Amino acid sequence: MKSDNMNFTKSAFVLSCLLALAYSSPVNNYSSRESLNGTEGAPKKVQHVSAGNKTVVTEFDEQHLEICPGPMQEFVSPVRGSPRCCRMCGPGTGMLRLCTDTDDTQCIGCEPGVEFSPTTSATLKCQQCRRCQDIHPLATTRIVCTPTTDTECGCMKGYYMSVNNQTCKPCTVCKPNEGVIRSCEWNADTQCQACPAGFWSASVGDTVKCIPCKTCSENEVVVRTCRENEDALCCPKTNVNCTLSPVFGFVRACYRHLESRDTTCSEDTTDMLTTSTLFIK
Known part of the structure; x- marks a missing residue:
């Protein structure tokens, strides 16, 4: 009898440990200004993709595999309340308030020329539009920021934007006996090539062409x-x-x-x- 009691006590102890491990989870903290994705302690979620009713499991959660019924819903673990399917904000809008057990996601339109959001999400806020002058003193605005797209920057005439969009560089000037294969563009430098036999060029610039000999x-x-x-x-x-x-x-x-x-x-x-x-x- 004493041996049976000891076995029962051990079994109960092991069971309680397993239950504690199964239900233990870290506390989620949510920053009201930053995206929930990629932040420390971010809510775990599974995004529902409407095409073919396919469920995409993010790196934040491989346990809560759940398919939301609506094509514009996303599975989110809010700060307060249990994990649930929440309404997603479409492109041009951002999350104003995260969903709770009693309220769905509140969305707000991105301010034109100031904010943008190209994605569909229940957790992402509108992002600030890029300021070209913050990139380089010679940078200019090519395309104004819209609620769904960020600002596209270029450079002043005679300069082009480098590949990494971090600085403006002067356009290459072709020398005499060289012709332009490609003129300097907003995001690419001039391409020059020596004039082949039967052609000549005396001008200097970023638009000159090789001229056939008379x-x-x-x-x-x-x-x-x-x-x-x-x-x-x-x-x-x-x-x-x-x-x-x-x-x-x-x-x-x-x-x-x-x-x-x-x-x-x-x-x-x-x-x-x-x-x-x-x-x-």
Whole structure:
């Protein structure tokens, strides 16, 4: 009899320990200003996804696996009361007050231009819109914040926003004999490429293109071949000065137009050079 009593006492003790472990749980603390997700002591929850009546179990709770009946409900463990299905606030709105045993979730619309919320949740509040000037002094607002989307920032003309959206950098300027493959955009730098054979470029900037070299016709004399930063210079054979031998004098018919980077001689610019040779740069 004494042995039976001892066995009963041990069994009761073991049972009480198991029950204590099963029902013990940490106390949840909820910050009224921060999201319930990811905070220390955040309420455990299982989010109900309406598509296909599928239940998504979050990292906060793998025990309370429960499917809420409504497509706009979320399983939440509030600070006060038992875990229950609560109404979710849609995009453009945020949680004002968490649900309780007696009251459902209270939602509030995000203030335009000040707050936004792109998600559907029973626990998330509206977030503050990004201020571009806080990112960089040269940052500007590309797209104004709406109740469902955050502000999109860019940079002043001549600058672009870096990949991590943390600073504005100056756009690369293409050099002579380079052409722009892609112009500088709000979130990407200029892409330059050396002009291939048969093309040239003399300008400097972030929008210049490589220009095809001019080909002199059979009725023209090649005064200068196409170079990396200069086009070919042609002179009509009908111009008498183009046919003179360089020994006795060279063409000045193209001189004035050469200075302006014109590649075609004109009949009315037939001034002769008095020296024996003209070195065209």
